Amino acid sequence: MNLRLIATVILCISILNTRAQGRIPAGFTPLFNGKDLDGWHVSRTSHQGTTPDCKAEDGAIVVREHPYGQGGILLSNKKYKSFELYLEAKIDSFCNGGIFLRSTESGQAYQIELSEPGGTGSLFGEMLRVSKTANATKRAGVWKANDWNSFRIRMTGDTPTITLWINEVQMWQVKEPVNDFIAGATTGMIGLQAHWSATFEPGVASFDMSGSWRPDGAHRFRNIAIRELK
Amino acid sequence: MKMTFKSHFAMAACLWLLSVAGSFAQDSTFTNSVGMQFILIHPGSFVMGRFEPPFPKPPSDASKNNNGYRKTDYALAEEFAKRDALPGFTANISKSFYIGKFEVTQGQWKKVMGNNPSAFQGNKVADNANEHPVENISWEDAQKFVAKLNLLDKSRKYRLPTEQEWEYAARAGATGDIPWSQIQQSAQLGSRTTNKVGQKKSNAWGLYDMLGNVWEWVQDYYNEKIFADSVSPVSGKVHVLKGASFTGDVKNATYMTHAAGPGNGWDVGIRVVMEANE
Numbered sequence: 001m002n003l004r005l006i007a008t009v010i011l012c013i014s015i016l017n018t019r020a021q022g023r024i025p026a027g028f029t030p031l032f033n034g035k036d037l038d039g040w041h042v043s044r045t046s047h048q049g050t051t052p053d054c055k056a057e058d059g060a061i062v063v064r065e066h067p068y069g070q071g072g073i074l075l076s077n078k079k080y081k082s083f084e085l086y087l088e089a090k091i092d093s094f095c096n097g098g099i100f101l102r103s104t105e106s107g108q109a110y111q112i113e114l115s116e117p118g119g120t121g122s123l124f125g126e127m128l129r130v131s132k133t134a135n136a137t138k139r140a141g142v143w144k145a146n147d148w149n150s151f152r153i154r155m156t157g158d159t160p161t162i163t164l165w166i167n168e169v170q171m172w173q174v175k176e177p178v179n180d181f182i183a184g185a186t187t188g189m190i191g192l193q194a195h196w197s198a199t200f201e202p203g204v205a206s207f208d209m210s211g212s213w214r215p216d217g218a219h220r221f222r223n224i225a226i227r228e229l230k
Numbered sequence: 231m232k233m234t235f236k237s238h239f240a241m242a243a244c245l246w247l248l249s250v251a252g253s254f255a256q257d258s259t260f261t262n263s264v265g266m267q268f269i270l271i272h273p274g275s276f277v278m279g280r281f282e283p284p285f286p287k288p289p290s291d292a293s294k295n296n297n298g299y300r301k302t303d304y305a306l307a308e309e310f311a312k313r314d315a316l317p318g319f320t321a322n323i324s325k326s327f328y329i330g331k332f333e334v335t336q337g338q339w340k341k342v343m344g345n346n347p348s349a350f351q352g353n354k355v356a357d358n359a360n361e362h363p364v365e366n367i368s369w370e371d372a373q374k375f376v377a378k379l380n381l382l383d384k385s386r387k388y389r390l391p392t393e394q395e396w397e398y399a400a401r402a403g404a405t406g407d408i409p410w411s412q413i414q415q416s417a418q419l420g421s422r423t424t425n426k427v428g429q430k431k432s433n434a435w436g437l438y439d440m441l442g443n444v445w446e447w448v449q450d451y452y453n454e455k456i457f458a459d460s461v462s463p464v465s466g467k468v469h470v471l472k473g474a475s476f477t478g479d480v481k482n483a484t485y486m487t488h489a490a491g492p493g494n495g496w497d498v499g500i501r502v503v504m505e506a507n508e
Contacts, residue, residue: 044452044490045445045471047482051456067314067456068307069283094298104494108477127477182422182477183349183496198311200486201407202284210286211297215306 025152028086028225031076031190034059043073045106047127048196060090060222061192063097065213069198073100073107079187082156082229088148088222091116095217100126100191101155101162102181109191110180112153112164114219116145121164121171126193130180136164136171143167148222156229158186192221256506260328262383264341268328268504269436271399278397279457279486280318285311319460321394328504329391329399332427332438333363333446334375342378347371349496350423361426363444363499369469369491372447372500379502387505390449393458393488395503396472400441400485402434408441410480417442417483421476424497441483444499445471452490471498 024030031039036056044050052072053064065071080102091097093116103109103126110130113122120143121136143149143166152165163173179186197213199205260268285307289295299307337360340346347366351359367375372390379388391399413419416431419442428438451466453459458470468491474483475497482489491498 044468045493047474047479049456050487050489051454067281067283068285068310070456105492106475106477106494106497108494127479183494196481198283198285199407199481200484201280201282204407204409204484205284205480206410208286208297210299210307214298214303215310 024223024225025086025227028084028227030223030225032056032061032221032224034222037061037074039077040074041077043075043105043107043191046071046073048072048107048193052194054192057220060220061224062218062220063192063194064216064218065194065197068215069196069213071194071196071213073103073194074192075100075103075105075107076190079189080155080226080228081187083154084227084229085153085155085190085224086150086226087224088150089114090146090148090220090222091120092214092217092219093117093146094211094214095219096195096212097219098124098126098191098193099151099153100189100193101153102160102185102188103191104181104183104185104188107191107193108181109188110155110160110162111193112151121166123162123164123172123174125180128180128182131177132174134164134172134174136166138169138171139166142169150223154229190224190226192219194219256326259331260504262386262504264338264379264382266334266338266502267331269331270326270328270506271323271395271435272326273323274398274403275320275322276398276401277318277405278321278394278460279316279488281314281316281457283311283314316457318457321398321460323395323398326506327391327395328506329395329437330501330503331436332501333444334500334502335427336360336362336364339364339375342375342382348424355423357426362424363427363439365424365444365497365499366495367447367499369447375500376502388502389505390447390500391503393448393450393462393470393472396446396448396501397485399435399437400433400473402437404434404485407484407486413441413480413483416440417474417478418476419474419478419480419483424476439473440501441473441485442478443476444473444497445475445489445493446473446499446501447491448472452488455488457486457488468492 049070049072053066054074097114098111100109108127111126123134154163161175164171195212288304450462471489
């Protein structure tokens with residue numbers, strides 16, 4: 001091989017690698033350093049659980065249940081009001097999680113659902129009655145199963161307007177009629193959730209929650225970045 | 231009847247014994263000068279921190295499998311549930327103590343502290359905010375409250391409960407964790423504000439709102455684990471919260487939940503212990 005051919009091969013590998021890893025859009029500030037959870041903390045008052053297994057692995061934040069049946073929420077230390085959030089997520093199926101927006105310390109938040117098969121991309125509330133919900137009906141056309149998918153979420157205003165793009169295709173835009181936070185908060189944390197799937201003891205629950213998180217399942221997040229808006 | 235010296239002596243001894251016994255007897259309830267009501271809790275023991283998470287079994291009819299589990303997932307679930315199970319430990323409550331029948335209210339906080347830090351006060355609630363629990367208080371604020379209460383009523387000693395005392399009182403004799411159906415009856419959950427104290431069913435020992443309404447600070451430092459250790463840490467970053475709040479649900483509004491600060495603030499309050507006389 002001559003030098004030009006070698007250079008071309010290296011360039012092609014580099015481009016392919018970049019596309020596979022995704023990248024943070026210009027103007028966004030990383031929320032995750034790729035190495036550890038500096039800038040993040042676990043909620044100790046979430047009903048999902050208080051001791052989830054959250055760690056940095058291979059350049060991604062990985063969220064799992066810990067111990068068995070106990071989920072939890074990883075929260076950014078900083079609160080945000082109006083922002084655009086970008087991240088890439090790879091989610092195991094039959095594991096119900098979510099991206100929390102303006103979360104309180106106990107995990108009360110607007111939530112972008114992450115649930116495969118199911119309602120990934122839906123707008124719900126976590127411990128919050130959301131006035132206007134949404135479903136990502138166009139998701140099937142862009143979704144890459146068992147692979148990395150990008151999420152871009154814009155949230156603005158005291159009474160929030162929220163827009164979701166998956167793999168750069170707009171899924172929906174919702175203007176809430178009121179600010180649904182019960183204490184009137186207009187700022188909050190970014191959160192990453194692993195749902196609980198078992199109670200502390202048998203015989204107390206009214207129905208089986210085991211389908212909320214498959215054992216050994218994980219949600220992975222990389223290239224997490226934010227752009228604060230005026 | 232002629233009284234002999236012996237009978238006089240026996241009667242006097244009986245009266246003395248009755249008198250001594252009476253001085254040691256504790257009233258089952260007590261209301262202090264601030265209007266805080268307390269209930270006497272007798273010594274006893276319970277198992278704390280026993281973790282036996284249930285795991286699903288494969289249905290006999292595979293077509294009824296509705297939780298997405300593959301065959302290997304059922305085996306993994308059983309393996310993980312058994313791997314992570316904890317036996318707990320016996321917590322011994324060796325001395326009687328009084329604990330608040332209700333969470334400390336905004337009205338009581340104002341009488342003691344002269345201020346009201348609560349988020350849900352005034353017209354933020356539909357009824358009398360003075361009867362709602364005080365909230366938006368740090369653990370340090372709670373310590374200031376009991377310190378001032380001790381100055382106001384020097385005949386008694388007030389403090390926060392230990393986590394073991396709190397859970398013993400909340401369980402009120404229950405050995406297992408609380409079923410969801412009972413949580414719905416006794417816990418103040420699902421509202422958009424705090425609620426007046428004492429609106430739901432009391433527990434078996436007459437205590438209200440041990441679950442729901444506001445989280446309650448206890449004395450202990452947090453150990454960063456799912457449940458408390460038999461001996462609490464001597465230091466830590468934050469303190470333990472028990473009982474969940476009106477924003478909780480059946481998953482965490484249980485006796486067992488071992489949470490920690492800071493919480494949301496606006497759903498964090500206290501319940502006070504008054505020590506029984508020796």
